[in-house]
Amino acid sequence: MMKSIKPFFQPNFVSDFARDILLKMDPEIAHRASINVLKFAPISTLKEEKKDSKKLHINLCGLELKNPIGLAAGFDKNGEVAGILGKIGFGFSEVGTVTPRPQKGNIKPRLFRLMSANAIINRMGFNNDGHEEVYARLIKQKSNNIIGVNIGANRDSEDFINDYVLGVKKFANIADYLTVNISSPNTKGIRDLQAGEILKKLLFAILAQRAKEKIYVPIFLKLSPDLDERQMDEIAQIIGESNLDGLIISNTTISRPNIAGLKYSDEMGGLSGKPLFNLATKRLAQMRQRVGKEMPIIGVGGIFSSSSAIAKLTAGANAIQLYSALIFSGIKLLTEIKEGMEQALIREKYDNISAFSNMNIDDWANGKMEI
Numbered sequence: 150m151m152k153s154i155k156p157f158f159q160p161n162f163v164s165d166f167a168r169d170i171l172l173k174m175d176p177e178i179a180h181r182a183s184i185n186v187l188k189f190a191p192i193s194t195l196k197e198e199k200k201d202s203k204k205l206h207i208n209l210c211g212l213e214l215k216n217p218i219g220l221a222a223g224f225d226k227n228g229e230v231a232g233i234l235g236k237i238g239f240g241f242s243e244v245g246t247v248t249p250r251p252q253k254g255n256i257k258p259r260l261f262r263l264m265s266a267n268a269i270i271n272r273m274g275f276n277n278d279g280h281e282e283v284y285a286r287l288i289k290q291k292s293n294n295i296i297g298v299n300i301g302a303n304r305d306s307e308d309f310i311n312d313y314v315l316g317v318k319k320f321a322n323i324a325d326y327l328t329v330n331i332s333s334p335n336t337k338g339i340r341d342l343q344a345g346e347i348l349k350k351l352l353f354a355i356l357a358q359r360a361k362e363k364i365y366v367p368i369f370l371k372l373s374p375d376l377d378e379r380q381m382d383e384i385a386q387i388i389g390e391s392n393l394d395g396l397i398i399s400n401t402t403i404s405r406p407n408i409a410g411l412k413y414s415d416e417m418g419g420l421s422g423k424p425l426f427n428l429a430t431k432r433l434a435q436m437r438q439r440v441g442k443e444m445p446i447i448g449v450g451g452i453f454s455s456s457s458a459i460a461k462l463t464a465g466a467n468a469i470q471l472y473s474a475l476i477f478s479g480i481k482l483l484t485e486i487k488e489g490m491e492q493a494l495i496r497e498k499y500d501n502i503s504a505f506s507n508m509n510i511d512d513w514a515n516g517k518m519e520i
């Protein structure tokens with residue numbers, strides 16, 4: 150019998166090799182290179198070998214996800230590789246943030262790696278190609294992958310709320326879900342939309358626009374981890390009175406937990422990656438306590454391993470997203486998380502990954518649990 154020939158380049162080797170090269174480059178050039186590899190490499194070299202176990206399959210707002218792990222907003226800002234991300238193993242991915250008009254974002258440098266902390270600070274400032282161009286790209290890539298579109302407002306807009314309404318209008322018929330990003334620290338005034346009357350107005354306007362589109366697309370609100378208890382009470386009450394579908398918790402933080410003294414730690418912008426994990430997970434659990442167990446929540450912030458991914462579920466997430474850890478660990482992290490999840494399911498004798506959701510909300514909310 151003929152022996153099957155194993156490829157010389159094993160997937161993990163390729164992943165580590167690529168990651169090491171990328172980490173030596175300027176962060177924005179490395180980002181461009183990663184997008185180009187995904188765009189131009191033959192799909193057979195990127196495709197995951199193994200199909201996801203049924204045990205990882207979840208339903209989120211009616212969306213059938215082959216696994217609960219999504220790529221967070223910020224990597225594929227312009228929808229260049231949305232069609233491919235599902236093929237390389239993500240359960241879903243999020244394009245954006247996209248604003249109505251194209252904009253360049255802040256001046257460079259605006260992206261910093263804090264290597265020893267596995268953290269990133271960014272002040273990109275919604276650099277993106279704008280609604281028209283991103284829409285045209287997504288139309289061409291329509292596939293079975295679950296693709297969300299994260300919408301925002303132009304920094305020089307005279308009417309932030311209208312920019313979000315335009316986002317719903319543009320993408321409702323093509324996105325599997327929409328994310329309303331009111332938590333980026335890098336556009337002045339955006340985070341103020343998380344409060345009181347203005348949040349009510351925003352939700353009313355975007356949900357009315359969805360109704361006008363006559364197409365049901367789930368809408369998620371993406372929140373900041375820098376909210377305090379009073380702000381969270383207010384948000385929970387307002388969304389409880391609306392038809393909002395779910396939450397994404399969280400965006401980057403302007404606080405600087407556990408990175409004092411490190412190179413770049415004083416750079417302005419939002420911090421993501423490992424040092425964000427405890428704060429983002431605490432906020433997730435605290436919002437879960439407030440909104441009850443029914444509302445779908447996507448947990449994001451600092452996930453770097455299968456155990457941190459599962460911890461995020463136990464704190465109140467139904468699905469998760471990640472970004473920064475991929476920069477430090479490479480794409481093999483995705484396979485590692487899935488394998489770790491499957492092992493945990495066997496160990497605990499659970500049939501499905503959703504069994505972990507909401508198990509330890511209170512301990513995460515009051516800070517008893519930390520990683």
Ligand SMILES: Cc1cc2nc3c(=O)[nH]c(=O)nc-3n(C[C@H](O)[C@H](O)[C@H](O)COP(=O)(O)O)c2cc1C
Nearest residue numbers: 221222223245246271400421422450451471472473
């Ligand atoms: C370079 C970079 C750019 C980002 N851009 C966006 C963005 O445009 N919109 C958004 O909602 N979140 C953006 N994020 C935040 C991520 O989606 C995510 O919420 C955050 O990084 C926490 O997850 P992580 O620790 O796994 O990276 C960005 C993050 C990074 C690192």
